Each structure stands twice: as structure tokens, then as C-alpha cells.
Amino acid sequence: MVERKTEVAKSADEASLREDEERKTFAEESDSLWLITLGPLIWILHFLVCYGLTAMVCAKLGGNADWLQILRIVIAVVTVIALVGIGVTGWRAWKQWDFLDDFDYSHGLAFEEDRHEFLGHAAFMLGIVAFIGVVYVALPALFMKTCL
Template identity: 30%
Template sequence: MLADESKPKPIRHRLWWIVIAPTLWAIHFLACYVTVAIWCEKAARPDAGGPPLVWIMAYSVVAMAGIIWVGVLSYRNFRKGDPPLPYDFDDPSDRTHFLGFTAFLLALLSGIATLFTVLVFVLVKTCD
């Protein structure tokens, strides 16, 4: 028996998806600030350039790829079965659609937060 792809997966398979995107943003945030803190304390010289933007951009590409991946999968899960809005009925399908929508919105928010984190390092290029 093949699984019906038009129906969303049960809630137990998607509940943890709502924390992935914010966790990726938090790891990105910490990685960027720890990298710059170490750079500014140990490696920065008066004649050196700004913080290591190459590392920050690498962290950002990885984080944004993960956040976009979670957002796309969450959006696809949300749109399966053409869910009715608002969620008036308490059944597994509505709960799964709601969690997909929540994970999508959190991925969108995490993507924006990641861009704002990068913006700080692009605009402020000194350790002072």
C-alpha cells in the first residue's frame, strides 16, 4: 500500500519542524558573534581589516539554505489538501496544516533575523 501524498503527514512527524528554523538562526547568531569576538580579541591588528566577513558569509549561506529548506517543506505540507482557513475543527488534518503554517512563518521570521544579523557585520566593519 502506497502512502497518499495528497494528505499531510501526521502531527507526530512534523511537530519538531517548528523549532528547526529558529535553532538555525540562533546557531548562526552565536557563530557570527563568537567568531568576531575571537577575531577582535586575538587576531585583529590596527592594520587588519574588519571582522572576518568571509566566515560570516559562509555561516549565513549555510543557515539561509537550511531555513529556506525548512520553509519550503513546511509550506508544501501546509498546502497539501487545500486546508480551510480558519481552523475551526479539531482534527489531525487541521492540526498538521496549522503546524505547517507555523513552521513556515517561523522560517520566514528566522530568515529575516539572519539577514539582520549579517547586516550588522556588513555595516559595522571595525572591532571598536
């Protein structure tokens, strides 16, 4: 009878440990999913701010040269903020990818660690695309002389 209670207590402890491990894994993967979306989200917000401000300056303020100069400065500041945000996101994704630790880029079976590293890899690659996208969105501001 005592052995039976001990076995029940052990199985309850193991179930509790499994639940804690599942919660931890879910939290890590949930963070990874947010990390994947953050780079493209920054890119989208940058695009909306840059083109929205440009449309407002050109349509509502007549494209005055002084306003265009202020617009260029604002776009430069917004671009630097966006690139720093994408850089931080990319750095976190690179660390999660953990490629340099084991140089293991191919996984035969789907283990939790492999899924976690894959999400980091995907977030890192999306960060690179978002970085390039932000640069290309900001390029017209360098060459803009008038609104025409």
C-alpha cells in the same frame, strides 16, 4: 460460535489498524514539531557562530584588517548556509501547510489533518521570522571597518 470468532478477529484487525494509524499520525506530528523548531534553531546557531567569531577576532587577534576581511567572508558563507537551511525548512512547512490545495485557513473542528496543517503554518511563519533574523544578524558584517 463461528460468528463469535469472526467478530473477535474483525475487532482485532480494526484495533491493529487503529494502532497503525495512531503511530503514523504521531510520527507525522513528531516530525512537524521538529520542523517548527528547526528554523529558530538555525537562527540561534547562526547568531552564536557570527558573534562568537567576531568576539574572538576582535578580542584575541586585535581586529587586524586582514582578519576582519576573512571574518566577513566566513560570516557571508555561514549566512548563506543558514538561509538555505531555513529556506528548505520553510519549503517543507509550506508543503505541509497545504494552503493552496484547498484555500482552507479556518477550521471549526480539530481533526488530525487540521492539526497537521496548523503545525506546517506555524513552522512556515517561524521560518520567515528566522530568515529575517539571520539577515539582521549578518548585516553588521557589511559595515564593519574596525572592531571599535
